[in-house]
Amino acid sequence: MKLSKTDERRSAIVDRLADHVLAHGLVAASLRPLAKAAGTSDRMLLYYFSDKSELLAATLQRIAERMTGAMVEQVSPEPLPIEALQKRLAAMLFDDRFWPYMCVWIELASRAARRDPLYTPIAAAIGQGFLAWGEAQLAAENEEVRTRDAAKLLIAIEGMVLVRAIGLGETVERSLS
Amino acid sequence: MKLSKTDERRSAIVDRLADHVLAHGLVAASLRPLAKAAGTSDRMLLYYFSDKSELLAATLQRIAERMTGAMVEQVSPEPLPIEALQKRLAAMLFDDRFWPYMCVWIELASRAARRDPLYTPIAAAIGQGFLAWGEAQLAAENEEVRTRDAAKLLIAIEGMVLVRAIGLGETVERSLS
């Protein structure tokens, strides 16, 4: 038994917070609405977490875990060439089920772009995780090509996500035809 | 004489507001700090603009104008193939002088992703403007290839911008090698 009662309670709260952030974004992540979504009071959120920063960090980490968990399910048995993997990923990330993650992701990136000390390391870690996932999935003739293809894959995917975010989803499809 | 005194004053204010938003982002764009940056009071901002929405729309439009103005200066005399144009753009947008625009751009995209009625049309318009600029700059054998290459260019550039935003600038360079 590694988890104390407090840790269990914390974890349950973080789960509800993750739901709320995925549904409404970081802009709507102020203490009282979050507390409402978690079924407690702002008072208790700051009882279980020392800070709003700590609370948000835990929530974003949980969101990232869910995302990578969903990506692991999408793993193909054998390595894929970059074009095939890219198509597969694009289809997945544009699914309505995953789009909330992309919205939070862009929000996170917009804060990391301003070098916010809370969000910058979180965003970088998620990006690195994606690169590692891509390298494991890619079929490449050597390691140099593998890392380069993973980088290309990340950039292509992020580009499609951002272009769809600004309402030009059909432009993404046009680029693939 | 088309511009009234009021319009001139409005325009001057918008210029200072654009400076402030480029420097500190939309997150820091609340009325009182903006007013301070413009050398007036929040009271006067809402005298010259009916709304905070209208004020921000005008400011973002001004920022977009500056950006496209800077891009026009970067126009090459003859059309370029997509690889060359992409390299040229990447070098430009990653310049420290232009990076503030990219920060605001991602922030704009993050709000458009949530279908915010204020930011969504502005972001889409800027994206369309970029596509048109790209089509005019690209060397392509026919119109179908031209529109597709412009879409590809937009996606590639946005991808590089977002990946750099999360602190993985070296990943962008790795993808280009």
Next chain:
DNA sequence: ACATTAACGTAGCAGTCGCTACAAGCATTA
């Protein structure tokens, strides 16, 4: 049974948010 600590509710702090009512200054025109 009693003492100690964990868990939580109530209420409120000082500060910021977008926005507005009110009035005073100002210039122009009648």
Next chain:
DNA sequence: TAATGCTTGTAGCGACTGCTACGTTAATGT
């Protein structure tokens, strides 16, 4: 000169922000 309308400062509204002081109840260990 008087009156009108444009420009602006002061002050404040109610709602919200992160956060905390204080008290009470519930559980726990001895």
